Amino acid sequence: MKNILIAFVxxxxxxxxxxxxxxIEDIMTDKGKIKLDASVTYINSESSRSELAAPIxxxxxSASFIPVPTxxxxxxxxxxxxxxxxxxxxxxxxxxxxxxxxxxxxxxxRRFDSESSKTHDKHLSDVSLGISHTFLKxxxxxxxxxxxxxxxxxxxxxxxxxxxxxxxxxxxxRAIDPVVLSLTAAYRINGSKILSDDVKYKAGNYxxxxxxxxxxxxxxxxxxGGIQWLGKQPDRxxxxxxxxxxxxxxxHLGAGFGFSKATSLNASARFNISGQSSSELKLGVQHTF
Numbered sequence: 001m002k003n004i005l006i007a008f009v010x011x012x013x014x015x016x017x018x019x020x021x022x023x024i025e026d027i028m029t030d031k032g033k034i035k036l037d038a039s040v041t042y043i044n045s046e047s048s049r050s051e052l053a054a055p056i057x058x059x060x061x062s063a064s065f066i067p068v069p070t071x072x073x074x075x076x077x078x079x080x081x082x083x084x085x086x087x088x089x090x091x092x093x094x095x096x097x098x099x100x101x102x103x104x105x106x107x108x109x110r111r112f113d114s115e116s117s118k119t120h121d122k123h124l125s126d127v128s129l130g131i132s133h134t135f136l137k138x139x140x141x142x143x144x145x146x147x148x149x150x151x152x153x154x155x156x157x158x159x160x161x162x163x164x165x166x167x168x169x170x171x172x173x174r175a176i177d178p179v180v181l182s183l184t185a186a187y188r189i190n191g192s193k194i195l196s197d198d199v200k201y202k203a204g205n206y207x208x209x210x211x212x213x214x215x216x217x218x219x220x221x222x223x224x225g226g227i228q229w230l231g232k233q234p235d236r237x238x239x240x241x242x243x244x245x246x247x248x249x250x251x252h253l254g255a256g257f258g259f260s261k262a263t264s265l266n267a268s269a270r271f272n273i274s275g276q277s278s279s280e281l282k283l284g285v286q287h288t289f
Contacts, residue, residue, distance in 0.1 A: 028134055028145075029091035029288075036088060037101070039284030043081040046277050077111040083125070095134040100152075102127040126154040130167070142174040147186075156203065157195055164191040165203075178216040185209050204233035204245075224254040228270070248275025262288045 029035050087101030105125040111117050130149030137143055149167040153160060169186025190203040212226030228250040234241040254268030264286050271279040 028095065028132070029089045029097045031091045031093050033091050034088060034289045035090075036287045036289070037086070037284065038286075039085045039282055041083045041085070041280055041282040043079075043083065043278060043280045045079045045081070045279075046077070077109055079107060079109045081108075082106045096131065098129070098131050100127070100129045123155055124153070127152045128167075138173065138175050142172045144170060144172050146170045157201055159193060159195045159201070161193045164193055165189065169208075180214040182212045182214070183210065184212070200236075200238050202236045204235050206233065207231040220258045222256050224252075224256075224268075226252055227273075228252060230275075246275065249273040250275075 083103050083105050085101055085103045087099060089097055089099040091097045103125045104123070106122040107120065109119045109121075111119075128149050128151050130147055132145055132147035135144045135146060147167075147169055150163060151161075151165040153162050154165060155161075165188060167186055167188045169184060171182060171184040173180055173182035186208045188206050188208075190205055192200055192202040195201050208228065208230050210226060210228045212224060214222055214224040216222045230248045230250070232246055232248070234243045234245055236242065249272070250270050251273050252268060252270040254266060256264060256266035258264045266282075266284050266286075268282045268284075269280065270282070
């Protein structure tokens, strides 16, 4: 089934998450080929008085997120964030590929209580490495792709660590020309680390479910849309919860354009339906060598 997709790939693991036009047969990187993925995401978040703010989860991949801590707001705050992500994928075989990515975060917070204030922060947020494998192809049964990802480096609460977070999940999809139906499920496990003030910190684990539908408008343009659900355990400091367990629901829309067989461009938006208020706009590009 040829020329079917652009944004479908953004909702399966990093190895296939580039939001770009691909043939269904070519979702996995061909053996010996390298694919470069680059994206910039803009995030705006707002919180008001009496809100106990759980972390904002910024999406860097279909199942990968950067948790950005927030605080109890006495009056209100508004935040702008930019996340740049760069990744590489390499085909080990026709069914297996390895991938890696890194993200850099820039953030500005504007607060107002008795007077206004503004703070800035920027840092390398995370570097991850993963592997994915196609267990079933889209034939008599829907396709099934499994993935496992670990963090080589991550920084939160001002403290860097490595090997503390692991992501496991799977994507299944069925192509019915010119439509692709897909579902991604993933679970992230976060380990504990010691902060600079000798406090033990553990980011909350989370579940993610993402049903998605994509439509190939023609051989160059595709459209996608779907719903994403996140169930997040609370962060803990020395074993004490910082907030209640919380769930959030998001909607996402995307479109992509294929400049050539090797290069593609995509744009997407993600926003809250329920849960803490935030929205994301993402622009990405993919090139195959």
